[in-house]
Amino acid sequence: MSIIHTYVPIYVTNILKYPLSISGTLITCGTIIGAISNYLGVMLMRKIGAKRQDFIAFLGMGITVGFMLLSRNLPMLFIFYIPFDFFGNLLMSANVVQAQSMLPNRKALASSVAMGLAWSIGDFLATGYNAIFGNNVLLSMGLIIPITIFASIYFGILQKYDTK
Numbered sequence: 001m002s003i004i005h006t007y008v009p010i011y012v013t014n015i016l017k018y019p020l021s022i023s024g025t026l027i028t029c030g031t032i033i034g035a036i037s038n039y040l041g042v043m044l045m046r047k048i049g050a051k052r053q054d055f056i057a058f059l060g061m062g063i064t065v066g067f068m069l070l071s072r073n074l075p076m077l078f079i080f081y082i083p084f085d086f087f088g089n090l091l092m093s094a095n096v097v098q099a100q101s102m103l104p105n106r107k108a109l110a111s112s113v114a115m116g117l118a119w120s121i122g123d124f125l126a127t128g129y130n131a132i133f134g135n136n137v138l139l140s141m142g143l144i145i146p147i148t149i150f151a152s153i154y155f156g157i158l159q160k161y162d163t164k
Helices: 002-015 020-048 050-070 074-089 092-102 107-133 137-142 144-158
Strands: none
Touching: 002 020, 002 074, 002 107, 002 137, 020 050, 020 074, 020 092, 050 074, 050 092, 050 137, 050 144, 092 107, 107 137, 137 144
């Protein structure tokens, strides 16, 4: 998510030639829908399990990035970017619930590790990713597609742990 959030303003302004304010509107709309999906994520996880939720979320992120990169007009860009943030945020509070179930007597520690450490490591990895692929926006964003598809298979099918 950090990588896409980094590249969307560059993609929108430099490649699609829309004003920077469009990027801000896009990210704001994604953040709003992300807050809603964050809430829905725990309910979905309890209903279908963590593995299925991971599969849906990662696969949804990959598919929406692919279609977003094919979008050349503003409505289609919004139609595919906003679901990307929906799918990405679907996992956040559910991951905290999973961590808290693993450490029931240390819920604060579980929460801080699940979100704080995860975002820190993710942003650290994104910095390296951006340093390597940063000059080619389409390649940088396009590589997210196989990464999320791999993540959907690994976390949604191969992973052994599941919480309902």
